[in-house]
Amino acid sequence: MNAARSAKGRWIEDWNAEDEQYWEQGGKQIARRNLFLSVASEHIGFSIWSMWSVLVLFMTPAIGLGFAPDEKFLLVVTPTLVGALLRPSYSYAVTRFGGRNWTVFASAILLVPALLTVYFIQRPGTPLWVFLVISALGGVGGGNFASSMTNITSFFPRRHQGWALGLNAGGGNLGVAAVQLLGLLVIATAGDTHPAYIAAFYLPLIAFVCLLCAAKMDNIAAVRTDPGAQREALGQRDTWLISLLYIGTFGSFIGYGFAFGLVLQTQFGSTPLQAASYTFLGPLLGSFARPTGGWLADRFGGARISLLTFAGMAAGTGVLLIASAQHSLPVFIGGFTVLFVLSGIGNGSTYKLIPAAFNRQAEASIVAGHDATKAFAAARRLSGAAIGISGAIGALGGVAINLAFRGAYGGGSGSGTPAFLSFIGYYAVCAAVTWTVYLRRERSASATARASRATTVAADARPTESIHA
Template identity: 55%
Template sequence: MQSKRSHTITDWDPEDVEAWENGGARVARRNLIWSVAAEHVGFSVWSLWSVMVLFMPTEVYGISLGDKFLIGAVATLTGSLLRFPYTMATTRFGGRNWTVFSAVVLLIPVVATIALLANPGQPLWMYLVCAALTGLGGGNFASSMTNINAFYPQRLKGWALGLNAGGGNLGVPAVQLLGLLVIAWAGDRQPYWVCAFYLVALVAAGIGAAMFMDNLQGPGVDMAAMRAALGNRHTWTISLLYIGTFGSFIGFSFAFGQMLALSFREQGQSVGEASLHAAQIAFIGPLLGSISRVYGGKLADRFGGSAVTLVVFVGMIGGAAVLIAGGTSIAACAIGFVLLFVLSGMGNGSVYKIIPSVFDAAARSLPLDEAGRAAYSRSMSGAVIGIAGAVGGLGGVGINLVLRQSYASTGAATWAFVIFGAFYAVAAVITWRVYLAVPRSRAASGESVAESATLGS
C-alpha cells in the first residue's frame, strides 16, 4: 500500500488485516474525519432554508406557510436527485478532489441566500431557485458515503458508514442551533450571520479535504455498476425502506420548526416570539436523529440490519400515532417528533448496513477470485448506496408536500401523519417479508437470508 505526494493511494485492500493494522486504519480514519467535516457542512447548507424561513415573516417577505413547505420540498428534491451523479463522482474524479470541489461550490447558494434575504419582496421563484442550489449540499452525502465505503473493511462498515452519515446529518441541527443563537442575539431580522458562518466553514472544509484526504485508485462506481444496481430487485426494496427512514429524517428536519412556530402563534405569540421558541426546540430532533444513526449502525453490526430496521418501523408507527392523537398540542408535537427523529436516525444506519452485507454475500457466490469478488462488492454496494440515498431523499419531498396539502385542506397536519403511519406499516411488513421471514437454516452469520444470499436481478 503506497501513498504518493499527489494524495493517490494504489492497491488498497481494507480486508487485509495485517495491512489494516499497520497503517491502513490510520489512513481510513483520516479520510473519514475530513469526509465527515465536509459532509457536515454540506448538510447544513442543504438545510439552510429550514432556518431561513423562521426569519421570514409573511408580512415582510410575502411568503406563505405553504410557500415555505414548497421551498423545503424543492431543496430536498434537488439534493436527492443530485445523489445519482454524485455517487459516481468519486470514481471519476477521486474522493479527495471531489470533496474539495463539492465544498467550495456551495459558496454560491450561501451568497445567493444572503442577497435574497437582504432584499425582501422578491418573487417566489427566486427563493425556489436558491433553495434548489442549496440542494448541492445534499448530493455530498452520496459521494461521501461511496468514498468511505471503499476505505473500510466489511466488519466495520456499519460503524464507519453510520459515523460518516451521522456526522453529516449533524449538520441539520447545527445550522438550526446556530439560527437559534442568531435569533436570540441579533433578533429575527438578521439571518446574515448564519450564512456568514458557513462561508468560513466551507472554505475550511475544502482546505482540510485538500490537505488530508486521498484519492483511491481501483474499481469503483461507474455506469456499468449503476445499470446493474438499477436492475436488481433489492436495490428498490432497500430504497423504499430508506424513504421511510431518511425521507422522514430530512423531511421532518425542514418541517419541524415551521410546525412548532405555527403552534406557538396559535397560542397568541408574535412572529418573533414564535420563531425564537420554535428554534429553541426544533434542533433537538435532528440532533438526536443524527446521533442515533451511529448507534443504529452499531446495533446493525451486532444484530443485523433487517432486525433493527423492523423494530424501527414499528416504533415509528407509534410516533405517528402520538402526533395524530396529540393534535395541536406543543408537548405532543415535541414528543412525537423526537420519537420519529430518534427512530428514523437508527433506521438510517440499519438500512445502510443491509447494503454491503447483501453484496458481500452475493460476491461470495460468484465464480471469481478474491480480488474480483471484492471489486464486485465495492462497486455494487457503492452504487446502491447512491441510489438508495437519492430515492430515500425523495421521501423528504413527499413529507413536505403532504404536510402542505394537509394544512391547505384541513388547517392541521393530522391527515398527513395518518398517511405517514400507514407507510411505516407497509415498510415494516416489507422488511419482515423480504428480509426476515425466512427459514433459519438458510441464514448465515447472524444475518437474514436476504442479507446473506445471492441477490437476484
C-alpha cells in the same frame, strides 16, 4: 509506507487497505485523516442543504417577506429534491475526478448559495422565485453525502467500513441539528430579523474546509467505477425493496428535520424563537441513534430491528394525531422527537439489510456450484451500488413528506392530519415488506444454521462403530 503520488496532484497509486501490514504502517493514518476532512465537508454540506428549514422561520412581514405557509414549504421542498437528484452524479464524480478533487469542488460550490442568501434574504419585497432558485442551489449540499460515502468506502478495509461509514454518515447528519442550533442562537441574541447571519456564519467555514481539504486530502487510484454495477443493482428486487424502506427511515429523518419548525409555526402559532428552541433536538438525537441502529441490527438482525422501528414510527405518528386533536404542544414535540430517534435507528438497521441480502444471493450461488470468491466479490460490488441507489431514492422521501405537509396546511386548515395519516399508511407498507420479505428470510437462515449445527453435533456424538456401520 511508500504511497506513490503522481506529479499532477495528491494521487496515491498503490492503495491497498486490505493488506494488514500496509494498513498498520501508515494506511490507517491516511484513511483517518481523509475521514475527518470528509466528515467536516459533509457536515457543512448538510447544514447548507437544510439551512432553509431555519430561514423560513425568519420570513415574516417584519422583514418584508410574508410568504404563505404553502410557499414556505415549497422553499423547504426544493433543496430536498435537488439534493436527492444530485446524489447519483456526485457518487460517480468521485470515481471520475478523485475523492480529494471532488470534495474540494463540492465544498467550494457551497459558497454560491451561501453568498446569495446573505445578499437577498433581508431585501424586502424579493419575489418567491428568487428564493426558490437560491434554495435549489443550496441543494448541492445534499449531494455531498453520496460522494463522501463513496470516497470513504475506498479508504477503509472491509473490516472497518461499518465504523467509518457510520461515523461519516452521522457526522454529516449532525449538520441538520447544527444549523438549527445556529438559528436558535441568532434569534436568541440578535432577534428574528437577521437571517443573513446564519448564512454569513458558514462563509469562512466553507473557505477554511476547502483549503484544508485541498492541502490534506488524497485521491486514490483504486477508486474506479464499474459501469455495470449500478445497472446490475437496478435490476435486483432487493435494491428497490430496501430503497422503499429507506424512504421510510432516512426520508422521514430529513423530511421531518426540514419541516418541523415550520409545522410548529403553522399548526401551533409558534414564534421563530419558540420553533427554533425545539427543532434541533430531534435531528441531534436521530443522528446519534443511527450507529445504535446498526449495532442493534448486528446483534438481533436488521429485519427485526427495522420491523420494530416501523411499528414504533406508526405508533409515534398516531401520537401526533392525538396531540393535534388536543392541541397539545408538549405531546406533539415529544412524539416528533421519538420519530426522529426511531428514524435514526431505522437508518442504521435498514442499511444493514443490503449486504445481508446480497450475501444470501452469494451463498445460494455457491450452493449451486459457483466459485465462492467470485460470488462474494459480486455481492460486495452489488452492495456498494445498492447503497448509493437507496441513498438517493431515500432522500426523495424527504420531498414526499414536505409535499404532504404543504398539501395539508396549504388549504388553510391549520391541521397536518391528512399528512400524518398518509405517513402511518406508508410505515404500515414498510412493516409488511420487512415482515414478508426480510424477517422471514432471516428466520429461515437462522433455522437452517441451527439445523446444520444440530446435525454436526449429532454426528460428532455417534459411536465410532455406528459411523462406520
